[in-house]
Amino acid sequence: MELDEITISRAIVGSQMEKFLEFMEMDVAVVGGGPSGLTASAILSKEGYRVGLIEKKLSVGGGMWGGGMMFPRIVVQEEARRLLDRFGIHSTPYGKGYYVASSVEAVAKLTAAACDAGVEFFTLFSVEDVMIHGDGKLSGLVLNWTPVEMAGLHIDPLTMGCHVAVDATGHDAVLARLVERKGGTVRVKGEGFMWAQRAEGEILSHTREIFPGLVACGMAANAVAGEHRMGPVFGGMLLSGERAAALAGSLLRT
Ligand code: 48H
DSSP: OOHHHHHHHHHHHHHHHHHHHTTTEEEEEEOOOSSSHHHHHHHHHTTTTOOOHHHHHSSGGGGGGBBBTTBEEEEEEEGGGHHHHTTOOOEOOOOOEEEEHHHHHHHHHHHHHHHHHEEEEEETTTEEEEEEEESSSSSEEEEEEEEHHHHHOOOEEEEEEEEEEEOOGGGGGGHHHHHHTOOOOOOOOOOOBBOOHHHHHHHHHHHHEEETTTEEEEEHHHHTTTOOBOOBOOHHHHHHHHHHHHHHHHHHHH
C-alpha cells in the first residue's frame, strides 16, 4: 500500500479530537495515573462507566515504575494479594504475608487492564483548576497541556465535565489543594513521617469523598488526612483505588 503522511496526520488528530469531544462530559475523571488511579479507573470502566484518566506526564504509572529506590520491585501485603491476582500480576512470596512483584509488570498489567476495560487516557493533560458552581459540587476539571504549564505560557485552559472526580495525584493531592486554596471545605493536613503499618492500615478510612463530587484516593487520601507514608509497599494503593471505585460508583448511582 502507498503511505500518505497527510492521511496519517488526519487519522491521529481526527480520532483524538473525537475522543476529546466525547469525554467533554464523562462519568468519572480520574486525575493521576499512578497505581491507585489506574486501579480505580480499570474497575469503574469495567463496570460500564465512562472513565477518563487524566495524566500530566507522558506516561502513566506514577511512582510505581521505580519500585524502591530504583530497584524495580514492589512489595504487596497479604490483604491486597487478591488484586495482584485480579490484574494478573505475578508475585513471589517473601516471608510470611509479603509478596514481591516487578514494578514494570505491575504498571504494565494495571495499564492493560484499564485499556481493556475501556478507560480513555488523556496524557500530557495537567489539571490546573476545578469547576464548582452554585450547587457547591465539583462538576468538572480545568486543564491545559503540560508543555504549556512547563513553558510558563499564558494560554487559557479548557474544561472537561464529570459527575465525579477522583484525586489520585499522589503526594501532592493536587485537586484537594486546589479546592482548599479557593475556599472549599477541604483541609489538606499534609503527609507525615514513614510508618508503613499505620499508613497502610488507615488508608482505606481516608479514601473518601472529601468534597461533594471529589473522592481522594492513594497517597492523596493520606496527604489530606495528615496520615503517615508507607514507602514502597503498594497494597494500600491498590486497595485504595478499589475503594475509590466503589465510592465513585455509589455516588453515580445516587
Ligand atoms: C494530572 C497529575 C497532576 C495534575 C499529578 O504518585 P502516584 O503514583 O500516586 P498514587 O497515590 O497512585 O501512588 C503513590 C505511590 O506511587 C507512592 O508514591 C507511594 C506509595 N509512596 C509512599 C512513600 O512513602 O513515598 O501517581 C500520581 C500521578 C502521577 O503520575 C502524576 O504525574 C499525576 O498523578 N499528576 N496528573 N494533572 N495536576 N498532578
